[in-house]
Amino acid sequence: MVFNDKQTWAQKTLAADDIYKKVVKALKPHGLALPKTPRRPDIRLIVENNSGETIQFMNPGDHAKQQPEIIPATGDSRAIMVMLKGDTLEQQFENARKLDVIFKLSQKGLTKVFADALGNDQILQYVDEAYGPAPLNGQADRLVSLAWETQDRGIINIDPYRGALCAYGARAAENETVFRNEIALFIKGTNTIPECVEGEGMCVAVSEDWKTGKISTRPIVPSVAREFYGAAYDNIPTVLINPLGFVQAVDLKNGQAAIDVTPPVRYTLKTQNVALRK
Incomplete structure (x- = not known):
């Protein structure tokens, strides 16, 4: 990919979807596929509605696209799921504990006061998103004692908390498809041998919609990926990408x-044409 001032920002961007398709195509003749990598779970807070009335609120993450979340007063599924802010598991767990203490969630459960506070900036420093309904027991039973190994080989231990009307903690780590891209870019000085640029490139996580099966990708910068994948970061597959994009x-x-x-013929010809113009 030869960049110039006439190109738009979009023309200087590599599409992760296209890269993933090329990786799959490259591995298929060998009977191989990208392996799964364990990803660090997030802390979640589950709070049951014990108020005796239906409670509505807006998801701070707006995943419902301006549609209110409605938590019924009866039935098995009458709890709210809260995802916490925080760069680390410890920070997220502490934010869940603070919410429990501030709103007495273990004793009172989901109240209108707590639901209304989800739109308050002071509370949003703790909350990433909130949605429901969900079953308290069913979700709380999925929380485990987690021993997460960080990239520097430290161990973070998280034990779930269970109160009368709320619970918080982490689920077991799930495996997902992720690979790290490195760009084969060389810099040549005056009468010097070209040197390859060092760098960790960009990680790309691959997800599959559980309803449609549609594949989607999302880029993750290495500094964040190290937190997401911990000790497994060093074993993430690496994809070397030519500056022309293959x-x-x-x-x-x-x-x-x-x-x-082996690069496609069109890339080979493009490389030859660039060389001839020099």
Whole structure:
């Protein structure tokens, strides 16, 4: 990819969806696929509606697209699920504890006071999103004692809390597809051998919609990915991308040599034309 001043911002962007498709295509002839990587779970707070009345509120994360969340007063599913802010598990757990103490969630459960506070800036420093309804027992039973290994090989221990009307903690880590891209960019000085630019590139996580099966991708900068994947970060597959935009090699980090990819003819010709103009 030869950048110039006439290109738009979009023309200087590589599409993660396209990269993923090229990786899948490169691995298929070898009978291989991208492995799954364990991802750190987030802390969640579950609070049951014991008020005797239906409670409505707006999700601070707006995932419902301006539609109110409605938590019934009766039935098995009458709890709210709250995702906490915080860069680390400890910070998220502490934010859940603070909300429990401030609003007496263990004793009172979900109240209109707490629901109304979800739109308050002071409370939003603790809350990322909130939605429902959900079953308190069913969700609380999924919380586990977690021992998460960080990238520097430290261990973070999180034990779930269970009160009469609320619970908070982490689920078991789930596996997801993720790979890290490195751009094969070389810089040449005056009468010097070109040197490859060092860098960790960009991670790309791949998700599949549980309803439609549609694949989607999202970029994650390495500094954030280290928190997400902990000790498993070092084993994330690496994809080498040529500056022209094609996948040049895939290293599955499985102890085997990286898989080299033959570039399409159009890229080969483009490279030759660039060389001829010099």
